[in-house]
Amino acid sequence: MKKRGSKPYGVLLFTALGAAVAGWSAPAAGVSSDIQGDLRATSGETVYFRGWQYKPDIVQDNTDRYNRTQDGRVSYQTVTGDYPALMEKSLIAGDRLDVIYANPSTAVRFMEAGWILPADELPGAEGARGDMYPNVRRAWTHKGKLLGLSYFLTIRGLTTVNTRRLGELGLSREDYPRSWDELYDQVDRLTRQGVRDVFLPHWFNEYYGISWAYVWEVLNRGGMLADPVTHEPRMTVEGPAGETLRDWKRFWNSGAIDEEILSYTESSLVEGFSSGRYLYSSQAHYNLAQFNDPRRSPIAGHVDLVPFAGSGWGLLDSALYLTTSQERDDELDRDVRRFVSWYGYRDDTGEIAVGTRWMETSMLFSAYRPVMESDAARRAMGRFLGSEGMVDDLLVLYANTPHPDGVWKVVWSEEFNAHLRKVLGNFLLRDEPVHEVVEGLTREIQRLNRKYGVS
């Protein structure tokens, strides 16, 4: 059995994140203690803060603290539904929005449209840049400008293991798959032996469900959907794009999975694995906190992750706080910038309080080194993951998790993602040929490049 190490988390995370994603730059300068000045609101006007529905009680509490301590009038509400499409519609319609959540792909699109201000213009921006891990800063920089401030970082698509079920099947950690190919082979073998519910894939029906699962599998197999610089399509039937589809079809046609997965939400996926039925599942890393919580999961303490063994699992998923560029009077505009800075970086006491709270309560990683290298982060990770070895595995995985620049750092990202989601569902249900799907996706990327004059 593999011996789990116990390296100091902060150093390992620093090394891991510093080296992650392709083409990593040298680590940034030391932790900045840049103070962004007085963050107290002065306009007396309302600042509109909108985001998707994730733990709104915590967000509301953070917002209330800002309002209470900084005389703010921030109104926070959640947006339910297809978040990127709804936010784009609101921005086009000129709805009052000052601060919003976004994934990097959405942020790139919004910046190209001129709807958001670069975070470089916020109070304390230099400090925020300096505190960010270089790989994340790179992922969040578009055309030399920082898209926003850190909300969270996670690996989406890591493979979780129900170790209780593993033991029942007479398997051990030595049997963990080392690549997607091996995972599907094992699923195939166990299914043929009559074992049910071997793998719960990330094929749910959200914009970050099945389509992202395809993107990361292609990346993890060493391929790409589009060139990260020119954004020209790079898929081939014989390469990773086709291999992934062939494996999916094999898995689907084996009858090893319910069709229902294609209608799941993320919470369905989390509940599914928490139930203890499945051996493996693709999940976001922060869900490990729920899986190991005895109040919410009957398999708490029996959840592990498949470590990196030469082939990555998943992609680097992240979200930012964006500041819109809507017209505001100067006083209100200053309030908006103060609030974003307070919320997305350091508060009035100089602490990265919101980022730290997400780490401590929900195991959402932060882009800021002071958060991730703190004692509080170590304690939180240990508490959520249950073992030191698992923390090490997670951090090594971070170091090897790609960011899909080719299809995310481009203006058409959202449109392509919507198309991909539909195509993949039909590919499985209608048993469409692999070459038709690959060729269709290639044509779609070419069409979008022409539409937006990309490359």
Add this chain to the structure above:
Amino acid sequence: MTTRTAQLSNLQFALLLSLPILSFLLLVMAYPMGFALWLSVHDVQFVFGKVQAEYAGLDNFARVLQSAEFWHSLAVSLRFTVESVVLTILIGLGLALVMNMETRFSGLVRTLIILPWAVSLYGTGVMWFYLARGQSGLATSISFALGFDRAVSFITSRSVIEVLALANAWNMAPLVAFFLLANLKTIPERLYHLAEIDRLGTLETFLHVTLPPLRFTLFVFTAIATVLTLKQLDLVFILSRGGPGDISTATPFLLYDVSFKQLLLGYGSAMSFCLLVVIVVSTLGLYALWGRREEAR
């Protein structure tokens, strides 16, 4: 000096009375309809809220009519609509008959029956999603209670449209029921006494005494339910998001996807007019086959 007073004709008077509502309708409908028509005959590039358009004649309409996804969505819409309307009318009629029975609990029964109508389509979608899916659904609970270890899901390619239709009917049927109840209350009690004297059975009494006064209301609600279901987006969006795959992608959901996700506004607008034609033809067909006969009675 003589004073001349002009008397308005009936038509002029009617137009005068209708003027405010006609102006309002013109205001709220003419612009969007006109803009949609303009979009439908242009090749529109909608980039960041800015529209770049080139005249395309009827190309978008031709593309819609040649599109497999449109015909698939229309087939889904028609199946969803037929099932929804039949269920809505049958459940509504059943509920009306239950409410028409005077018991000690009539007030409570009526209150309970109207509740589903007060639930938003969003709430309806969420609730039925949880009821129908395998993880938390009713059938799964029953399956486990009976000692089986398999979850039972209805969110599948075989049954998702039926789940949508049932949820839709659950939401709409109470309204139908209350209108039918109002009709039922107008049926003179003596007709039922006469039916008893004539020794009519329960079914015969229902067919010859109860049903005839309800027929026009049933026609009206069939038409309303047809229109509402053909343009139903909310429930599909919340309950199944058009899936699995595109199995439950009804035309309004496809329109949303094409127009707001893929930003193909010209194509989407042309598709919306095709849907409008389907709605108009459906209601005219209903009127020709059923409504005209009811009016003539």
